[in-house]
Amino acid sequence: MNFLVCLKQTFDTEEKIVLKNGEISEEAVEFIINPYDEYAVEEAIRLKELHGGEITILTIGPDRAEQALRSALAMGADKAVLVETEDLEDELDEHSISQLLYAAIQEQEDNYDLILCGYMAVDDGSAQVGPRLAQYLQIPHVSTITKITIAGNEVSLEKDIEGDVEHIQTHLPLLVTTQQGLNDPRYPTIPGIMKAKRKPLTRFEIDDLSISEQSISAKTAQKEVFLPPQKQAGQILKGSIKEQVTSLVEKLHKDAKVI
Amino acid sequence: MGKKVLVFADRRDGVVRQVTYESIAAARLIVGDGKVIVAVLGTDGKKEVESLAHYGADHILLLEDGQLDTYITDAYFLAWQYVIDQVKPDVILTGHTTIGKDVAPRIAAHFDFGLISDCTSINMVGEEITYTRPIYAGKAFVKKTFVSGTQFSTIRPNNIPTLDLDTSRSATTEEISVEIKKDRLRTIVTQVVKKATSGIDLSEARIVVSGGRGVKSTEGFQPLQELADVLGAAVGASRGACDAGYCDYALQIGQTGKVVTPDLYIACGISGAIQHVAGMSSSKVIVAINKDPDAPIFQIADYGIVGDLFEVVPLLTKELKKVIQNG
Numbered sequence: 001m002n003f004l005v006c007l008k009q010t011f012d013t014e015e016k017i018v019l020k021n022g023e024i025s026e027e028a029v030e031f032i033i034n035p036y037d038e039y040a041v042e043e044a045i046r047l048k049e050l051h052g053g054e055i056t057i058l059t060i061g062p063d064r065a066e067q068a069l070r071s072a073l074a075m076g077a078d079k080a081v082l083v084e085t086e087d088l089e090d091e092l093d094e095h096s097i098s099q100l101l102y103a104a105i106q107e108q109e110d111n112y113d114l115i116l117c118g119y120m121a122v123d124d125g126s127a128q129v130g131p132r133l134a135q136y137l138q139i140p141h142v143s144t145i146t147k148i149t150i151a152g153n154e155v156s157l158e159k160d161i162e163g164d165v166e167h168i169q170t171h172l173p174l175l176v177t178t179q180q181g182l183n184d185p186r187y188p189t190i191p192g193i194m195k196a197k198r199k200p201l202t203r204f205e206i207d208d209l210s211i212s213e214q215s216i217s218a219k220t221a222q223k224e225v226f227l228p229p230q231k232q233a234g235q236i237l238k239g240s241i242k243e244q245v246t247s248l249v250e251k252l253h254k255d256a257k258v259i
Numbered sequence: 260m261g262k263k264v265l266v267f268a269d270r271r272d273g274v275v276r277q278v279t280y281e282s283i284a285a286a287r288l289i290v291g292d293g294k295v296i297v298a299v300l301g302t303d304g305k306k307e308v309e310s311l312a313h314y315g316a317d318h319i320l321l322l323e324d325g326q327l328d329t330y331i332t333d334a335y336f337l338a339w340q341y342v343i344d345q346v347k348p349d350v351i352l353t354g355h356t357t358i359g360k361d362v363a364p365r366i367a368a369h370f371d372f373g374l375i376s377d378c379t380s381i382n383m384v385g386e387e388i389t390y391t392r393p394i395y396a397g398k399a400f401v402k403k404t405f406v407s408g409t410q411f412s413t414i415r416p417n418n419i420p421t422l423d424l425d426t427s428r429s430a431t432t433e434e435i436s437v438e439i440k441k442d443r444l445r446t447i448v449t450q451v452v453k454k455a456t457s458g459i460d461l462s463e464a465r466i467v468v469s470g471g472r473g474v475k476s477t478e479g480f481q482p483l484q485e486l487a488d489v490l491g492a493a494v495g496a497s498r499g500a501c502d503a504g505y506c507d508y509a510l511q512i513g514q515t516g517k518v519v520t521p522d523l524y525i526a527c528g529i530s531g532a533i534q535h536v537a538g539m540s541s542s543k544v545i546v547a548i549n550k551d552p553d554a555p556i557f558q559i560a561d562y563g564i565v566g567d568l569f570e571v572v573p574l575l576t577k578e579l580k581k582v583i584q585n586g
Contacts, residue, residue: 013534014533036515122395122396122514125393125396131368135365140446142446144357162356162460163461163507163509167448168446181509218406219372220373220403221405228398228400228541231540233557236565241574245575246578248546252544256543256561
């Protein structure tokens with residue numbers, strides 16, 4: 001079975017956001033595999049362990065994204081593809097990225113049975129690219145999955161729908177987007193990391209893909225980035241626990257008027 | 260110049276959700292002397308007409324079809340595609356919910372539309388519509404616009420105020436139908452399992468009671484649930500509590516997990532890691548209850564109680580009961 005995982009390298013979730021000249025600064029920032037994409041990588045590896053096959057990891061991003069690809073290879077993926085976007089980052093929106101992914105998939109010799117994407121990226125958080133890609137590929141998609149079982153061509157899934165769980169039946173080829181709770185991603189082992197250095201990693205530039213500049217040009221534009229107003233620390237209540245609770249209830253009721 | 264603004268209503272168990280009224284409010288803001296058209300999918304849509312009109316709809320499309328009562332991507336795709344082809348809107352708005360998140364990007368790809376998702380506000384700046392949305396789970400925000408073409412946006416629940424109820428308003432209605440062939444549906448929903456939680460959706464809840472590692476066990480969530488029941492609140496959790504296995508990941512609030520913006524957020528036994536704060540710091544009022552006076556959560560809390568949550572929370576539940584009963 002051929003698996004494809006689309007991933008994005010993102011800021012570590014413990015990073016603070018700092019603006020420099022109106023843009024988000026990457027200075028001294030730690031990068032990680034987007035946590036939702038890490039579930040996708042892990043699930044592909046588990047499915048490969050069960051059914052056999054090959055896992056390709058695909059990313060669109062700057063040069064530094066190679067690190068994320070190597071991490072996924074160290075976890076157990078087989079090969080990786082990086083479409084380099086150096087300097088173009090800010091000019092690409094979700095439409096552009098999904099078009100690029102589609103074009104990069106067309107370049108591959110493999111036909112993929114299952115494509116896995118994180119349900120969203122923790123940076124842009126738009127949750128668009130997976131379903132958009134499925135539409136271009138003309139295959140069904142199931143989003144925010146928390147369980148997947150494959151038997152032959154048949155696929156059974158569980159999907160998180162705002163707290164409830166939906167059971168879904170479908171078939172391959174399929175695109176899924178992965179949600180928290182699906183699995184617990186493994187840490188790469190030292191031998192895994194050594195092996196990953198020798199696994200194949202293909203680099204493309206956007207110009208190498210058979211796609212016109214027009215079809216990747218963004219439909220939306222970013223006008224401004226800003227930080228939310230700093231929340232001011234409020235008051236620590238005083239007195240016995242009983243007094244503090246009484247005073248809190250009064251403040252919520254009379255001052256804040258939220259109850 | 261007037262625009263055609265199309266809103267896809269979002270229904271849960273047949274009831275139109277609050278975020279639809281919020282989307283209509285956003286639509287009215289940008290519609291000029293054009294029309295706000297609301298599409299209601301599924302059976303029994305008629306009962307929603309009056310209320311949609313009172314809150315700002317001009318024209319209501321009813322697509323009564325039992326196949327649209329349960330959400331299936333392909334069925335909704337066909338229905339949305341048909342409605343968009345009929346209406347030819349300038350702007351499309353819907354909720355950033357399970358349905359909106361799932362079908363909107365597919366529709367955008369099909370029509371070659373841009374899509375700005377998860378917007379917390381929409382404004383007219385001169386002739387231009389700007390869309391504001393959080394990035395990094397609210398650690399920062401961006402203002403975006405469309406370069407060209409149909410404008411398409413999903414709206415985060417609980418952020419755009421609805422319009423005031425106006426019972427003198429009325430709307431025209433139109434019944435439409437689209438053929439949804441069974442063999443076009445590539446996924447089948449075999450079962451929906453309701454989780455034992457109170458049924459109040461985290462992202463739409465007006466009050467959230469949330470627990471962290473300090474809750475110590477699954478049973479430790481019981482006093483939080485009791486407080487939530489008194490307040491009509493939803494229960495949430497930090498990553499620490501989820502990772503420790505005290506509760507389901509569906510409850511997780513943070514940069515991984517859900518982002519919530521309730522009127523009142525009560526954090527119990529939560530230290531306030533950056534990744535959690537990203538998911539809740541836009542709450543209007545924050546209360547922190549924690550044993551550790553140095554916990555970072557106190558830096559963003561409006562009111563803090565330093566103490567053991569197992570002592571504080573039951574007392575708080577008791578006191579609140581009194582206030583609520585006395586009106």
